[in-house]
Amino acid sequence: MDKKDELIILIAKARRGDEAAVAKVVELGKDRLYRYCLMLTRRRESAEDLCQETFLRALQKLNQLSEPGAFYGWLCQLAKNIYIDQLRLSSSKETPTSAVVPEAPAREPFVGEITGESDTGILVRTILSHFDPEDRHLLLLVDMEGHSYLEASEIMKVSENAVRSRLHRIRQEFLKRYKGGETN
Missing domain, CATH: 1.10.1740.10 (RNA polymerase sigma factor, region 2, helix turn helix motif)
Structure with a gap:
């Protein structure tokens, strides 16, 4: 089994x-x-x-x-x-900045700082953080979790062609940022 x-x-x-x-x-x-x-x-x-x-x-x-x-x-x-x-x-609970004087928030350590992750891993995570959650979700499903395009289309409730098209666009943007070392 x-x-x-x-x-x-x-x-x-x-x-x-x-x-x-x-x-x-x-x-x-x-x-x-x-x-x-x-x-x-x-x-x-x-x-x-x-x-x-x-x-x-x-x-x-x-x-x-x-x-x-x-x-x-x-x-x-x-x-x-x-x-x-x-x-x-x-985001709906945030108050306007003019209403309060913000305190410096206690920064939660980045994953790489805790795990000793490589610069490449940190760069990848930083680049991923700039994608909207839907695009990041799709990229993670296929490229990190190994789901097929068909499985990803069923999970995301979109056509398989939409998955292919979006992934192509997302991957191109990812590569552009990665090769340029761009994180903004």
């Missing part, structure tokens, strides 16, 4: 309330989801929070998963939606 078949069986058990199966589903998906969340948020603590929130929501909505074999893509889609909701919420 391969991992995908094992996952499908575990999801079926988890849907019936089997706590051991729920724990195993989380265990099987946590590292992959964390890597995705880390690339999306670019901050370790934010990625951990997003990962936790995603699993909580996924377990609540497990019965809505129509294709258990597409569990990882579904998790990534949930994470992306939660992340975008959090961005919207935080």
Whole structure:
């Protein structure tokens, strides 16, 4: 039995309330989801929070998963939606700068500072941070997580041709910034 078949069986058990199966589903998906969340948020603590929130929501909505074999893509889609909701919420809570004198915020260390990541890794993360969340999500799904164009199109709810076209544009922009060392 391969991992995908094992996952499908575990999801079926988890849907019936089997706590051991729920724990195993989380265990099987946590590292992959964390890597995705880390690339999306670019901050370790934010990625951990997003990962936790995603699993909580996924377990609540497990019965809505129509294709258990597409569990990882579904998790990534949930994470992306939660992340975008959090961005919207935080931007709507911002107060005008003229109303308050801002304090210098405590800066959360960049992932590269914590992990000793190479300059190239830091440059890649910085470049990715300039893409909008939808484009970054698509690039991460295909180029980092290894989803096919068809799988990415199903996750993103767009045509496969739209995925190909957007990825071409995103990759061109990424390469332009990478080769030029541009991060703005």
